[in-house]
Amino acid sequence: MNAILRSADHPIVRPRAAGDGTALAERLARRYGERITGSFLVPGREGRFAPFPADLPPRLCAALRARGLERLYSHQAQAWEACRAGRSIVVATPTASGKSLCYTLPVVAAALEAGSKALYLFPTKALAQDQVAELLELNRAGALGLRAATFDGDTPGDARQAIRLNGDIVVSNPDMLHQAILPHHTKWAQFFENLRYVVIDEVHTYRGVFGSHVANVVRRLKRVCAFYGVAPQFILCSATIGNAAAHARALVEAPVEAVTESGAPHGDRHILLWNPPMVNPGLGIRASARSQSNRIARIAIKAGLKTLVFCQSRLMVEVLTKYLKEVFDHDPRKPRRIRAYRGGYLPTERRAVERAMRAGDIDGIVSTSALELGVDIGSLDVVVLNGYPGSVSATWQRFGRAGRRRKPSLGVLVASSQPMDQYIVRHPEFFAAANPEHARIEPDQPLILMDHIRCAAFELPFADGDAFGPVEPGPWLEVLAESGVLHREDGRWEWIADSYPAQAVNLRSVADGNFVVVDRTDGRQTILAEVDYSAAALTLYEGAIHMIQSEPFQVERLDWEGRKAYVRRTHVDYYTDAIDYTRLKVLDQAEAAPAGEGDASHGEVHVVRRVSGYKKIRFHTHENIGYGPVALPDQELHTTAAWWQLPQRVLDAAFGSRQHALDGFLGAAHALHLMAQLLVMAEGRDLQKAVGSGDGAWFASSDAAGRGSWRNAGGEAGAPDDLRGFTPTLYLYDNYPGGVGLSLPLYERRAELHARAVELVRGCACTGGCPACVGPVLAAQEENGADAPKRHALRVLELLREAA
Numbered sequence: 001m002n003a004i005l006r007s008a009d010h011p012i013v014r015p016r017a018a019g020d021g022t023a024l025a026e027r028l029a030r031r032y033g034e035r036i037t038g039s040f041l042v043p044g045r046e047g048r049f050a051p052f053p054a055d056l057p058p059r060l061c062a063a064l065r066a067r068g069l070e071r072l073y074s075h076q077a078q079a080w081e082a083c084r085a086g087r088s089i090v091v092a093t094p095t096a097s098g099k100s101l102c103y104t105l106p107v108v109a110a111a112l113e114a115g116s117k118a119l120y121l122f123p124t125k126a127l128a129q130d131q132v133a134e135l136l137e138l139n140r141a142g143a144l145g146l147r148a149a150t151f152d153g154d155t156p157g158d159a160r161q162a163i164r165l166n167g168d169i170v171v172s173n174p175d176m177l178h179q180a181i182l183p184h185h186t187k188w189a190q191f192f193e194n195l196r197y198v199v200i201d202e203v204h205t206y207r208g209v210f211g212s213h214v215a216n217v218v219r220r221l222k223r224v225c226a227f228y229g230v231a232p233q234f235i236l237c238s239a240t241i242g243n244a245a246a247h248a249r250a251l252v253e254a255p256v257e258a259v260t261e262s263g264a265p266h267g268d269r270h271i272l273l274w275n276p277p278m279v280n281p282g283l284g285i286r287a288s289a290r291s292q293s294n295r296i297a298r299i300a301i302k303a304g305l306k307t308l309v310f311c312q313s314r315l316m317v318e319v320l321t322k323y324l325k326e327v328f329d330h331d332p333r334k335p336r337r338i339r340a341y342r343g344g345y346l347p348t349e350r351r352a353v354e355r356a357m358r359a360g361d362i363d364g365i366v367s368t369s370a371l372e373l374g375v376d377i378g379s380l381d382v383v384v385l386n387g388y389p390g391s392v393s394a395t396w397q398r399f400g401r402a403g404r405r406r407k408p409s410l411g412v413l414v415a416s417s418q419p420m421d422q423y424i425v426r427h428p429e430f431f432a433a434a435n436p437e438h439a440r441i442e443p444d445q446p447l448i449l450m451d452h453i454r455c456a457a458f459e460l461p462f463a464d465g466d467a468f469g470p471v472e473p474g475p476w477l478e479v480l481a482e483s484g485v486l487h488r489e490d491g492r493w494e495w496i497a498d499s500y501p502a503q504a505v506n507l508r509s510v511a512d513g514n515f516v517v518v519d520r521t522d523g524r525q526t527i528l529a530e531v532d533y534s535a536a537a538l539t540l541y542e543g544a545i546h547m548i549q550s551e552p553f554q555v556e557r558l559d560w561e562g563r564k565a566y567v568r569r570t571h572v573d574y575y576t577d578a579i580d581y582t583r584l585k586v587l588d589q590a591e592a593a594p595a596g597e598g599d600a601s602h603g604e605v606h607v608v609r610r611v612s613g614y615k616k617i618r619f620h621t622h623e624n625i626g627y628g629p630v631a632l633p634d635q636e637l638h639t640t641a642a643w644w645q646l647p648q649r650v651l652d653a654a655f656g657s658r659q660h661a662l663d664g665f666l667g668a669a670h671a672l673h674l675m676a677q678l679l680v681m682a683e684g685r686d687l688q689k690a691v692g693s694g695d696g697a698w699f700a701s702s703d704a705a706g707r708g709s710w711r712n713a714g715g716e717a718g719a720p721d722d723l724r725g726f727t728p729t730l731y732l733y734d735n736y737p738g739g740v741g742l743s744l745p746l747y748e749r750r751a752e753l754h755a756r757a758v759e760l761v762r763g764c765a766c767t768g769g770c771p772a773c774v775g776p777v778l779a780a781q782e783e784n785g786a787d788a789p790k791r792h793a794l795r796v797l798e799l800l801r802e803a804a
Helices: 021-035 058-066 074-084 099-114 125-142 157-166 174-193 208-227 244-252 289-302 314-328 347-358 392-399 419-426 428-433 446-459 474-482 533-539 648-654 658-680 743-748 750-763 779-783 789-799
Strands: 004-006 036-042 089-092 117-121 148-150 169-172 195-200 233-238 257-259 269-274 278-280 307-311 338-341 364-367 382-386 409-414 486-489 492-495 515-519 526-531 545-548 551-559 564-569 574-595 598-618 624-629 635-645 687-693 698-702 708-712 728-734
Touching (some): 021 036, 021 269, 021 289, 021 409, 036 419, 036 428, 058 099, 058 125, 074 233, 074 257, 089 099, 089 244, 099 117, 099 125, 099 169, 099 195, 117 174, 125 148, 125 169, 125 347, 148 157, 169 174, 174 208, 174 446, 195 208, 208 244, 208 446, 233 244, 244 257, 269 419, 289 307, 289 314, 314 338, 314 364, 314 545, 314 574, 338 347, 382 392, 392 409, 419 428, 419 658, 446 474, 446 492, 474 486, 474 492, 526 533, 533 574, 533 598, 545 574, 574 635, 574 687, 574 750, 598 728, 598 743, 635 743, 648 658, 648 789, 658 687, 658 728, 658 743, 658 750, 658 789, 728 743, 743 750, 750 789
Parallel strands (some): 089 233, 089 257, 117 195, 195 233, 269 409, 307 364, 307 382, 338 364, 382 409, 515 564
Antiparallel strands (some): 004 036, 036 269, 515 526, 545 551, 551 564, 574 598, 598 624, 598 635, 687 698, 687 728, 698 708
């Protein structure tokens, strides 16, 4: 990684303009130096250029010059040569390096020369809208006569036929390709017969469940293209990840040439790792990342710097937006300077925010990962990360949103109390040396594969001997025939059901059915937002405060079957947070191996998750001011997991009480879960942890002070010392039906995972345990040296240590 670690004793001194990222970095270092654990400088660099290629069509040259371009970056020229030679490519260069021109040039040239067509796929509608705007500007600049249009869920019905018949460049997303284009490919016959290029942007986002679905959609696309006698070239673009070429090949299942050396110039980029100050050193309790992010953003905005704050949850977006609005938008007569941006807003709301950002009318933006991708939001000076995003790759991608106009920029990573965050800021050398993680997909995951073979059979009949990517579909087709949707005759499998299979398959998850939020404040029923199925139980329970643009709405009724939450605007001084627990039972142990005094295993498990209640948390003070019950159906899951277990005799010999052993298991799970996410580039929602009894009858949880207890399926508590067959088991499981390939690498790399977890706990500066290593602890536990949870967790990890 091209980064230089600087100590706080050697401040950065460079010529600068007033009010840029360098000036703010120096100001923060002077005022809050004790909170800055690492200071990095990614030096600016001059660009490497190449002249326009000799075979670039003259009209396209004229259009580029009219847009102010006289030459290409070196990587753009490299991409042009590879595409003209007929090779598929993946461009993996940093944010704001001009990747879009790498595919725009060959696509537009082919359209001008041979009337060829192209399909652009973006993971979000915002990116698609942004790209169409760029294409239309290029088209107007050179009077090229190209017909480019967005085809997504917001496209009016009367425009869809015109796009199908006349579109030269159709800009869409994988969801629309899956549900609206491929199932109706006969209406797109003219388009497919002339399809030359398929562009897939932001391929680093296609990982886990989403990526596994998209790989199968690409299989279906290639199958339909072959029916029309074409084999399009693929042009893929990605942020920097550790396996860009391999990941691109896995997505399209074809040879791909990698373009990775950027020729684009950029200004100095300053990076600060920021650990909030201790408020209780004995317990290891720090000030919240929220308060520190709010402070840094206020300082930056008051200094006249355009600032973007990334948050890890939609709730935190709304909370931080509220706090910043109280400072900068308190006068309703003036234009709003602070805006929130996240999934769940209606399209009109998102488009309005995007336009305001591009126009420079907003000084502060608070967003989830929705703005991590390459939407043009104008010139930014400062990016603040409210918590570690979960991967080194995502961290640099978000920092790259600032400094897009070659000015010095600043990125600040503010650590939360989560152990992953604390590990990163306490080990700045790890962050400086860390290579971007690998993206992984599992397209042959059984549930996902079955869904797409069903969709493919609807689109075109299968013949005996046909392949679906590298998969032999025969056994799957037989299952579909037994279920009554296919009929085999003369070696062909024909679709005979009335159902429309693509409509029932959600690419973003394995569970289906998003919830809509309906406002009944004024007596009318107005749809305000949409919430993913997986998040509904945690955010839309009756009594929940659901926030939109920092405005609080209270959930009055949740129609679980109808997928609707009815809300009403309210005025409260608190927000709500769900209380949930998980229990597991092993269904099949596929692999096992010794692990110190115990054993490690991998296999299939059954998971039950229950939301039992919620907490009311006051704004600003963040004190707990009450609880409420929640009555929702349990969410059940059959998935894969890696797990560790110690025999009862070993635990009884190693610990003075079973309570200490249980606290040790909970602390060890805390540390292993953190390191597991780092190892396999997983996000917390994809890879979950749990501690349960070996028979699945009991699950373990810890209270706000970190003390562990057992509960059964009815929620009844049981003291560890009173239970028979005391066998706590530590699970790390894939949070999707059937698994998505995360737990197996953890089992295979269990020695490395264990070593990192031990290093995390031992390296923590706390005395007896804290949220940064093993979770929160009681003051009494902190003072009991030998009985501190940190020591118990280390003891469990020591007992699980594998022989070198």
